[in-house]
Structures are given as C-alpha cells and as structure tokens.
Amino acid sequence: MANDGSRTGEAASGHGQPPGADDQHELVPLADPDEHGRIQPPPVSPVPPSVAPATVVTERYSGNAGTKPASTVDPAAPSGPPDLIRPGFPGYRTLLVLGGVLTLAAVGLSGYEANSHTVARSLSTLYDIAVHSGTGIVALLIATIFTERRFNDAKLAASRMFFMVALLYAIVSVNIPIPTTIDQWILGLLAYALALLALFRLPQRDLGIIGLTHFGLWLIVKLGASLEAFIASTSAV
Numbered sequence: 640m641a642n643d644g645s646r647t648g649e650a651a652s653g654h655g656q657p658p659g660a661d662d663q664h665e666l667v668p669l670a671d672p673d674e675h676g677r678i679q680p681p682p683v684s685p686v687p688p689s690v691a692p693a694t695v696v697t698e699r700y701s702g703n704a705g706t707k708p709a710s711t712v713d714p715a716a717p718s719g720p721p722d723l724i725r726p727g728f729p730g731y732r733t734l735l736v737l738g739g740v741l742t743l744a745a746v747g748l749s750g751y752e753a754n755s756h757t758v759a760r761s762l763s764t765l766y767d768i769a770v771h772s773g774t775g776i777v778a779l780l781i782a783t784i785f786t787e788r789r790f791n792d793a794k795l796a797a798s799r800m801f802f803m804v805a806l807l808y809a810i811v812s813v814n815i816p817i818p819t820t821i822d823q824w825i826l827g828l829l830a831y832a833l834a835l836l837a838l839f840r841l842p843q844r845d846l847g848i849i850g851l852t853h854f855g856l857w858l859i860v861k862l863g864a865s866l867e868a869f870i871a872s873t874s875a876v
C-alpha cells in the first residue's frame with residue numbers, strides 16, 4: 640500500500656508537466672564566462688554598407704551613327720557665318736530702275752555740261768558707272784574675307800552697288816556754281832556713304848571695309864587710265 644501511495648504522490652506532483660519541462664526553465668548562457676566570471680556579448684557582425692544602384696546614362700541619337708545626340712542640337716543656333724547682304728526694302732528691281740534713271744541723268748548732264756567732246760564725255764560717264772559697279776561687287780567679295788560674312792545674294796548686291804555708283808556720278812555731273820569740282824565729289828561721296836549705310840544696314844566696321852575697299856579699287860582703275868593717258872600724250876609729242 641505504501642508503494643501505491645508513493646506512486647500516487649509522484650503522479651500528483653508530476654501531473655500536467657510533459658517530459659523535459661524542467662529543462663526548458665534552465666538558462667542557457669549566450670557565451671562562456673571569462674576568467675572573472677563575466678559573460679561578454681557575442682560580437683555583432685558589421686552591417687554591410689548599402690550600395691547605390693548604378694545609374695546607366697543612355698543617349699538617344701538621331702540619324703545615322705556618328706552624328707551628334709538629338710538633345711544637343713539647338714534649332715535656334717546659326718547654321719553658318721552671317722549674311723553680308725541683308726534682305727529688305729527696296730528690292731533689286733526697284734534699285735535697278737532707280738539706278739537706270741540716275742545713270743541716264745548722269746550721262747545726260749555730263750554731256751550737256753561738257754564744253755567739248757560731248758558724246759565722249761557722256762560715254763565716259765556711262766563707262767565709269769558700269770566699271771565701278773563691277774568693282775563694287777568685287778569689293779563686296781573681298782569684304783567677306785575680312786568681315787567673315789557670307790556673300791549670299793548676288794542680284795541684290797549688284798543692284799545696290801549699281802544704284803550707289805549711279806547716285807555718285809549723277810551728283811558729280813551736276814554743274815554746281817563753285818570754283819572747282821572737289822565739292823561735287825565730296826557731296827557725291829557723302830551721298831554714297833549714306834546710301835551704303837541705309838541699304839546694307841551692317842555694323843560700322845563692316846561698312847567701312849566695304850567702302851574703303853571699293854574706294855581702293857576705284858583709285859586703281861583711275862590710276863591705270865591716267866597712266867595710259869600720260870603715255871599716249873608723251874608718245875604723241
């Protein structure tokens with residue numbers, strides 16, 4: 640009977656506890672104690688630095704391979720050197736008509752005011768207008784080198800030069816009651832300069848290059864004609 644009681648007590652004391660329940664209440668150390676009996680925490684593994692994702696830059700090209708990216712093309716950027724002949728009123732037809740009228744006036748006035756050789760004077764004025772209209776076009780071509788501009792409109796350039804030269808000779812051919820013809824040339828050159836400024840509408844430096852180049856070519860032509868006349872006069876003597 641005693642054995643049964645002891646079994647009953649053991650059963651009562653262990654009622655409701657599964658096997659190994661006492662083992663769960665035991666403290667398991669995180670690390671072995673050191674020589675002083677203190678427990679050091681386990682080392683913490685370093686956190687790896689965060690790596691930013693690589694950024695891939697792509698460029699979209701337009702056209703064939705080897706061209707510039709489409710994003711770098713500026714439609715407002717100039718495509719080349721600036722123009723030497725700016726468009727504007729009056730057009731080349733109007734300038735040709737006005738130049739023709741001034742040419743007829745210069746030819747008629749030079750023949751009318753001539754004391755002798757009327758036809759020769761008239762033809763000489765017509766020849767000068769034609770030649771120096773051509774030297775004016777050459778002066779524009781030379782000016783493109785120094786102004787770094789583009790010779791873009793030949794018809795408008797020729798008509799403007801024709802008008803300015805005809806205006807110059809029309810003023811020079813007028814008989815102004817002054818002792819010499821120097822004042823007539825001064826007025827004619829002043830009118831030429833004003834027409835150059837109004838028609839071409841360029842910076843003063845560029846206009847100066849055109850005017851001085853044209854004047855230099857005019858001097859070369861006049862010098863050649865003067866040398867020929869001098870040679871002819873000396874050979875006749």
